[in-house]
């Protein structure tokens with residue numbers, strides 16, 4: 042279904058009329074942060090963690106908090122309602138505001154720009170992808186040194202996904218100079234070793250601390266599944282029993298090949314699919 046209404050700075054505007062100023066700092070400097078939150082069966086998934094991470098991203102970049110968490114929560118829900126989203130996502134972006142182009146920050150009275158949009162994703166599309174599993178292409182991590190902040194500076198991610206797509210891969214995995222996987226272009230990277238242990242990189246400044254990652258860690262504790270938070274190499278990943286990525290909307294998405302080489306028997310992993318099925322039982326679920 043079409044996105045009909047977009048929230049922009051306090052107003053709900055028809056999609057075709059929604060816009061921000063040409064001198065918005067998000068547009069000129071990538072000076073903006075964002076969140077993507079899953080809407081599942083008309084419920085908001087892990088809203089608290091997403092809102093908290095947004096607050097952290099704003100704080101790290103010293104962007105003024107545009108509204109209280111309660112107000113943001115109302116905006117997200119109203120945007121979901123107006124677009125009749127039952128399954129899909131809600132996207133929130135906050136920039137430092139609009140101001141004649143200047144590298145230096147604008148004065149304090151300049152209001153941050155806030156945009157919220159909601160979009161449906163047919164559940165069948167994700168289920169089909171999960172049933173088949175996705176291919177990964179690895180490439181050097183060319184991003185900046187603060188990937189723990191969820192900024193809209195997504196050009197390296199866009200280039201990586203485009204390069205991956207040209208080779209039939211749905212996601213790119215970034216690799217650091219030591220040969221360790223950092224994370225996906227828009228997801229966290231996981232493998233399951235021969236002993237059945239899960240391995241994902243520790244949440245340092247080289248990766249985004251994914252909300253789905255955190256929720257999955259809660260699920261693993263509940264299920265007594267061993268987790269190692271450490272870097273892993275591309276070679277380790279190729280030899281893994283299973284591999285998958287996590288992100289909002291995708292939750293767990295099985296990985297069936299890396300750089301053209303099959304993982305395990307080349308089909309989605311048993312443990313991956315089980316954890317995918319159980320994921321929402323560990324998440325915070327609230328009426329949208």
Ligand code: PDD
Pocket residue numbers: 077224225226227228229248249250251252253254287288289290
């Ligand atoms: N991307 N790492 C990166 C670089 C990401 O962009 C994302 C999310 C994640 C997973 O985070 P979470 O589990 O909180 O969704 C990890 C979103 C979905 C996007 O850009 O569309």
